Amino acid sequence: MIFEYDDLKKEIIDSSSKFAQEKLKPLRSLYDEKEDFPKELLKDFSEMGFFGISIPEKYGGLNGGITGLCLAIEEMSKIDAGLSLPVATSALGAIPIMLYADEKQRDKWLSKVACGEKLAAFALSEPEAGSDATAQKTTAVKNGDYYILNGVKHFCSSGDISDLYVVFASTNPSRGARGISAFVVEKGTEGFKIGKKEKKLGIKANATNELYFENCKVPSENILFSEGFGLFVLQETFDYSRPGVAAQAIGIAEGALAETIPYLKSRKQFGQSVSSFQAIGHILAELASKTEAAKALVYSLSSAMDKEFLSAFEAACKNGTVLREELKKISKKRWTKHSAMAKYLASETAFEVAQKCVNLCGGIGYMRDFPVEKFMRDAKVTEIYEGTNHIQKNEIAAQLIKEY
Numbered sequence: 001m002i003f004e005y006d007d008l009k010k011e012i013i014d015s016s017s018k019f020a021q022e023k024l025k026p027l028r029s030l031y032d033e034k035e036d037f038p039k040e041l042l043k044d045f046s047e048m049g050f051f052g053i054s055i056p057e058k059y060g061g062l063n064g065g066i067t068g069l070c071l072a073i074e075e076m077s078k079i080d081a082g083l084s085l086p087v088a089t090s091a092l093g094a095i096p097i098m099l100y101a102d103e104k105q106r107d108k109w110l111s112k113v114a115c116g117e118k119l120a121a122f123a124l125s126e127p128e129a130g131s132d133a134t135a136q137k138t139t140a141v142k143n144g145d146y147y148i149l150n151g152v153k154h155f156c157s158s159g160d161i162s163d164l165y166v167v168f169a170s171t172n173p174s175r176g177a178r179g180i181s182a183f184v185v186e187k188g189t190e191g192f193k194i195g196k197k198e199k200k201l202g203i204k205a206n207a208t209n210e211l212y213f214e215n216c217k218v219p220s221e222n223i224l225f226s227e228g229f230g231l232f233v234l235q236e237t238f239d240y241s242r243p244g245v246a247a248q249a250i251g252i253a254e255g256a257l258a259e260t261i262p263y264l265k266s267r268k269q270f271g272q273s274v275s276s277f278q279a280i281g282h283i284l285a286e287l288a289s290k291t292e293a294a295k296a297l298v299y300s301l302s303s304a305m306d307k308e309f310l311s312a313f314e315a316a317c318k319n320g321t322v323l324r325e326e327l328k329k330i331s332k333k334r335w336t337k338h339s340a341m342a343k344y345l346a347s348e349t350a351f352e353v354a355q356k357c358v359n360l361c362g363g364i365g366y367m368r369d370f371p372v373e374k375f376m377r378d379a380k381v382t383e384i385y386e387g388t389n390h391i392q393k394n395e396i397a398a399q400l401i402k403e404y
């Protein structure tokens with residue numbers, strides 16, 4: 001794809017690509033096997049400025065928008081989507097803060113997230129609230145200057161290494177979806193514990209944890225926007241974060257092809273390179289074309305988003321207002337449909353590409369010494385998290401039906 005990027009974006013592409021080659025590649029197989037994360041990498045991510053890519057300069061970030069974030073995630077996922085996941089998950093936790101925090105809250109948290117002093121995370125899913133995120137069982141009851149949270153979250157990515165958790169809880173169960181609110185809960189808060197780490201198929205270097213809230217005392221000032229706005233917070237967060245999952249998926253697809261094609265060129269059967277068989281070449285052509293199409297969708301979407309996102313953020317910083325309010329002044333439209341399309345298309349492409357690359361490589365493709373099977377395992381989660389692809393299609397269809 002030929003996209004004309006500014007100097008900042010070019011720098012993000014170059015630095016994250018080099019970082020992935022030099023720092024992530026040597027650790028890839030080891031930490032996938034160990035199902036562990038080398039915490040030293042957090043310092044490296046911080047020094048590279050990766051945690052602040054989409055955060056404005058006022059808070060020490062790079063102001064690279066959603067596009068800058070997607071580019072870094074894509075480049076690093078070409079090598080390892082698991083090791084690089086904290087960059088994506090901290091952005092996922094930072095997006096609701098960027099969108100819905102007031103100036104005081106932004107001042108308190110964003111500069112810490114941007115420099116990597118505190119990692120953000122997103123805690124929505126519960127054992128009984130998955131695709132139906134409105135079925136929240138976690139409750140938050142106001143008590144003086146605090147909310148008292150009780151409940152269990154599960155499947156929280158980077159759960160063990162994060163510091164600021166955007167937690168959704170019902171402040172008014174009788175109002176159902178309209179009774180949900182979003183809070184920032186800091187690690188170390190009384191009554192908040194990190195729980196069980198899941199054993200997974202892919203992205204094994206990243207911990208996925210349960211979180212427990214037992215009479216957890218969260219200061220009232222930590223609520224995002226106000227009571228009952230949680231549903232908007234979560235929906236709009238996904239509008240802006242799903243392109244990141246799509247970029248991760250594209251990186252995985254590109255990474256799988258980058259390992260597969262040189263192998264097919266070097267592998268000889270029947271006296272010739274396997275890549276010279278037309279049947280093989282056609283499959284490669286199909287996979288590369290689909291990847292390119294998904295990439296075009298993701299970056300045309302993120303570029304369109306950034307036009308609004310960056311100018312609205314500038315206004316929010318200047319006026320001391322909430323970003324979401326400034327975005328609404330620019331446009332009433334939401335990105336839900338295209339964001340869901342991007343994630344759906346890119347994630348299905350990634351799994352198809354990685355899975356077919358395993359087949360194309362033959363026996364070696366199945367072996368853990370060769371990275372292609374890892375790309376296939378890592379690709380699967382992009383079809384599931386931040387809403388399964390059934391849910392993406394529901395959202396796309398609902399919008400289409402409204403439009404026509």
Ligand SMILES: Cc1cc2nc3c(=O)[nH]c(=O)nc-3n(C[C@H](O)[C@H](O)[C@H](O)COP(=O)(O)OP(=O)(O)OC[C@H]3O[C@@H](n4cnc5c(N)ncnc54)[C@H](O)[C@@H]3O)c2cc1C
Nearest residue numbers: 122123124125130131155156157208384385386387388390
């Ligand atoms: C590795 C990993 C990391 C994750 N990280 C996070 C995180 O950081 N924070 C967080 O909050 N969550 C996280 N999640 C949770 C993730 O977002 C959910 O797993 C996902 O939204 C699906 O919910 P569920 O697992 O409860 O599936 P369910 O909702 O139980 O779905 C089961 C099946 O039913 C289908 N289905 C459900 N409803 C419908 C419908 N209306 N129409 C059609 N089909 C439907 C689903 O598509 C799926 O196939 C993570 C998950 C994984 C696997």
